[in-house]
Amino acid sequence: MFESVLIANRGEIALRVIRTLRRLGITAIAVYSDADADAPHVRAADAAVRLGPAPAAESYLSVPRLLEAAAATGAEAVHPGYGFLSENAAFARAVTAAGLTFIGPPAEAVETMGDKIRAKRTVGAAGVPVVPDATAPPGAGDAQLAAAARELGLPVLLKPAAGGGGKGMRLVREAAHLEEEIAAARRAALAAFGDGTLLAERFVDRPRHIEIQVLADGHGTVRHLGERECSLQRRHQKVIEEAPSPLLDEATRAAMGEAACAAARACGYQGAGTVEFIVPGADPATHYFMEMNTRLQVEHPVTELVYGIDLVEWQLRIAAGEPLDLPAGPPRPRGHAVEARVYAENPRQDFLPSAGTVRLLREPTGEGIRVDSGLAPGTVVSTAYDPMLAKILAHGPDRATALRRLRAALARTTVLGLETNTGFLRRLLAHPDVASGTLDTGLVDRVAATLLPAEVPAEVYAAAALLRRAALEPPPRPGRWISPFDVPSGWRLGGEPAWLVTELRVPGHEPVTVRTRPGEVRVGEADPVPARLLGTPGETVRLAFGDTTHVFTHAADGDGHWLGRAGDTWHVHEHDPVAAAGRTQAAGGTLTAPMPGTVTLVKAAVGDEVKAGQSLLVVEAMKMEHVIAAPHDGTVTAIEVTQGATVAMDQPLAVVTPHEEER
Numbered sequence: 085m086f087e088s089v090l091i092a093n094r095g096e097i098a099l100r101v102i103r104t105l106r107r108l109g110i111t112a113i114a115v116y117s118d119a120d121a122d123a124p125h126v127r128a129a130d131a132a133v134r135l136g137p138a139p140a141a142e143s144y145l146s147v148p149r150l151l152e153a154a155a156a157t158g159a160e161a162v163h164p165g166y167g168f169l170s171e172n173a174a175f176a177r178a179v180t181a182a183g184l185t186f187i188g189p190p191a192e193a194v195e196t197m198g199d200k201i202r203a204k205r206t207v208g209a210a211g212v213p214v215v216p217d218a219t220a221p222p223g224a225g226d227a228q229l230a231a232a233a234r235e236l237g238l239p240v241l242l243k244p245a246a247g248g249g250g251k252g253m254r255l256v257r258e259a260a261h262l263e264e265e266i267a268a269a270r271r272a273a274l275a276a277f278g279d280g281t282l283l284a285e286r287f288v289d290r291p292r293h294i295e296i297q298v299l300a301d302g303h304g305t306v307r308h309l310g311e312r313e314c315s316l317q318r319r320h321q322k323v324i325e326e327a328p329s330p331l332l333d334e335a336t337r338a339a340m341g342e343a344a345c346a347a348a349r350a351c352g353y354q355g356a357g358t359v360e361f362i363v364p365g366a367d368p369a370t371h372y373f374m375e376m377n378t379r380l381q382v383e384h385p386v387t388e389l390v391y392g393i394d395l396v397e398w399q400l401r402i403a404a405g406e407p408l409d410l411p412a413g414p415p416r417p418r419g420h421a422v423e424a425r426v427y428a429e430n431p432r433q434d435f436l437p438s439a440g441t442v443r444l445l446r447e448p449t450g451e452g453i454r455v456d457s458g459l460a461p462g463t464v465v466s467t468a469y470d471p472m473l474a475k476i477l478a479h480g481p482d483r484a485t486a487l488r489r490l491r492a493a494l495a496r497t498t499v500l501g502l503e504t505n506t507g508f509l510r511r512l513l514a515h516p517d518v519a520s521g522t523l524d525t526g527l528v529d530r531v532a533a534t535l536l537p538a539e540v541p542a543e544v545y546a547a548a549a550l551l552r553r554a555a556l557e558p559p560p561r562p563g564r565w566i567s568p569f570d571v572p573s574g575w576r577l578g579g580e581p582a583w584l585v586t587e588l589r590v591p592g593h594e595p596v597t598v599r600t601r602p603g604e605v606r607v608g609e610a611d612p613v614p615a616r617l618l619g620t621p622g623e624t625v626r627l628a629f630g631d632t633t634h635v636f637t638h639a640a641d642g643d644g645h646w647l648g649r650a651g652d653t654w655h656v657h658e659h660d661p662v663a664a665a666g667r668t669q670a671a672g673g674t675l676t677a678p679m680p681g682t683v684t685l686v687k688a689a690v691g692d693e694v695k696a697g698q699s700l701l702v703v704e705a706m707k708m709e710h711v712i713a714a715p716h717d718g719t720v721t722a723i724e725v726t727q728g729a730t731v732a733m734d735q736p737l738a739v740v741t742p743h744e745e746e747r
Contacts, residue, residue, distance in 0.1 A: 093165030330521030440502030681705030
């Protein structure tokens, strides 16, 4: 076994690998960019090496710097985690050429399965059923791929040939949009994987997504460890995974497991890998190979929980040359496990990426609960890297228990300082189709709008207003008299106390006027309600509002208050109507950044005549592209940014002045 391992990754997966290395007595060496200098994975490691600036291309994707870090620390092996260079054959070869062990499959297997086109041809030759697809010759233009896609038949799913994890995929239903979508998919593929080659695959509507975990040693043994149900996805990105699948029976599990092992043998696989299948209907006997991920999967912990195995440990043992030593016979799942991915995104604003500083963190504990997290209080979450922050898992004797435990765990999860999808996930798990196991890959997108609260609860505004009022109270001065005019009591001679009026706003919602006076709060035009804060506000705020006591987690920042409850969070800040009116008047045709990120494409210039809906710029954050389109017909009178520029949320990007007759 190795004495020291360098982890060529960051965040929760780096911490996950460190836990196993520590248990096995292996020195854990972390790497970091300037953005992660004080990150939890850096603090947890036995040693850490700076790679370079925040951009991944200059740090986590820099092969020379990673190899220099390994040489400087005397590392014997490199664990790539997932994402970044984990499925990069050139990196695997470079690690081996440097005299180190790559904790993953041989570079040839990475190369074969990393190219979706070649992978499908390889496993198809081994007798594994595959989904029909269309490609264009190397070097062919977008028009040729579009023609091949039309011949295949729409709808089609455009997929980066070198990609994985659902990134860069685009569904095209109308032939008129093919060329534009192909161009966008190429940009995304180049940005994420450095390769713009695309595959157009026949789209199977409402399929189930089932994947099989395989382990293969260097002595010819290939075994599978059952399946994971990964059908709950949003925009082709998994959000909930579970094991075992509520769809499969023992016979189908064995058949899909053997197909997965055949795929692994076909490419000479070694290590831990995942073979992904789609099931077109309710009968899992019909299934098609989709791709093989030549790395550890994000959702690997659900397999670990139901099969009682440490997959990272087996990655290490196989890389060190040990043979697989697993119990004979088909794998038998023990109970049920479900995982929820916590992302830095705002569900109330079309799930756009979020960023900020973690001001309060509470992660759940309890029977059957596991948390794989890359967070700590004070962690700065930027848009430079993947938006996944943590994974909350629950294990139970049956599916219903696991789901119930996970919903409760998400309700106890608090991340204040940036928006997350935690509350959305909790409501998704309670959806009748999820509870019954009636799943497909389009379910989340179909029901998402019904899982978003339409309004901010009145008690949230009441708590924020009372916190603001409490902040105006003078500090206690023992032995010194306090003037009643220094206390925000609203006291006035010969009359009822006056209301303290505050304009409050939660991003994504209209501002609300909140009035407070001792013992009462009036939210908007509603009737006054008896209300008061109970105890001293801190990380927990207790509010008596009418006949109900509400409990919130709380963190203050320079722009207001963060309040959390049952997985949901609200950033409530004061609203200045005069300043807002000025911004609105100035904006007119001003286009602003909908999220913090990087301008990846500028398609217009000053003086261009544009039509309403015409795309002008593209902003990318956390591997997600957002097209900025003209709000109306007009003339581009200003372009405020350049390609490659980093922008903040709401930063002006361009101005489109409407034609005179439209004003």
